[in-house]
Amino acid sequence: MAAASIVAHYLTLPGGQIRLWRTGSGRDLVVVAGLTLAGSVIARLLAERCQGWRITVFEMPGIGGSSSHEADGVEEIATALHEALLPAGIERFALVALDMAGAVAGALKRKCGVRVAASFLVGANDAAAWAARRHAPTDLTPRQDGMQLTALWAFIRDCHLLKPDDPTQPATGGGPIPEVDDLDATITAASVQPERFAGLWATCATAIGRAEGRHVGLADLPAALAGVDTGSSGRSMAPTEALPDGKLWHQYVETSRGRMHLRRAGGGKGRPVLVIPTGGGSSAQFEPVVVGLSENGARPAIAVDYLGNGLSDKPRRDVTVATLAEDMAALIEALGFDSVDLWGSHTGSLVAIELAVQRPELVNRAVLEGPVFVSPDFQSDLLARYFPPFRPDKWGLHLQSIWNWRRDMFMFWPWYRDERAAARQLGVPSARELHKYTIGILESGLTYDLAYRSAFSYDTAARLPLLRRPALVCAGPNDMLVNGVEEARRLAVPGVETMLTPTTVWWPDPDPKLAAETLSIYRRYLA
16 A cells, blocks of 8 residues: 655744644544654554544644744643644544643643544553653753763653653563654654753643543554544645744745755745755754845745755655756746745755756846865765765664764864864854754755765856856855855856855854854845
């Protein structure tokens, strides 16, 4: 049987955004994801078991794509979930809460009244046992050695391995132990804002003893639902709306090439600007660029996770810069824009060049930061050594590999030349910045390197002269690809300007004054 289609979506509410997953058709089943399995995993497991239901799995505020929602406390969380039901197109439904989410089930049911046809708790007894023995995460504040991720992995894995009421013994009953990929997805979602995850756990632990609903096991849920009548399913979901005041917001967009995840700011009528990131990881580190280019919401600014990266789809395919340019064209068309300005960095600058060459009608002007110009010998060395394989491991050993790989990148160029002559004078990023970079790689998974690799196989010197749209080639003084400014100057392409900028805005902890000056340069050029 083919795998069920599962669609992720953001709803914009008064307190921020809530992420959900939807799958199936039929009667409405609302699921509040707990804290020991990711919402995406729960959606897949229920799609396999609960045929004839339209399943909507909500992440609670404080975790994953809902981590930026401001709700805090059982009543506030229940209010946020209640507010999400109408834009999710849900009227009368059956309610399921998993493990620690059982703490909010009663409050949510009271707010919904007769709309709840039946209420079920899965794993709430285990959650109550954890709370009774004060099983809780240790301090998850990001630290320079990255061990907060290892601690979180061990904590969640132990929730599945050990008896809920006796942590000295492995559990012999209960559901199956999660597969490594499912555990990886769970820890990744929990780690988006780790302190909020810890706070959410503590909040739920105080109320789980008062959980309301019929206790069932996951395997028994289909039978329990068999007699529940909710009527026909409700309406389709509302589209994702912008947050006000130029605040950053998230969106999934279906394109002809696949489903892409975006970070956006602004919803105004100005000319859109598409921010195309470096390869490897998500576009999370480009949030300062997105917010800065949106000019307080006056113009739409959009950063994209490449297909294969971040929270976008992960197609198995060969990837070149031309492939990525075609993806960007599909995105622009899916968003309904006639044309856009481009801002691209490193890999993203090459994609911007190629998009402007292939589809000039879609491009107005472009800022090209740090385009890649490397010698053939160095190119071969980078392709052979730059991209270690990162595969999830049941003990979480890959977490430290990713963390230290990202950390070394800021100390050496290339990272594998850990010698004095290769040292970079950027400063070691803060633990919180390193955490953000690491989460981007974890979200990208086994395809993290595909877009990144494409940059080292691109002939920038041959393609840049084909550009027929106005462009600014630039870089900050400490950019390892700053040589691209001089290389572009030597090519003397008509309509292409070059300059050094005061700093690199999206690098960790830039000087605020220099970052503001650099953003002003971008805005003036793209005005």
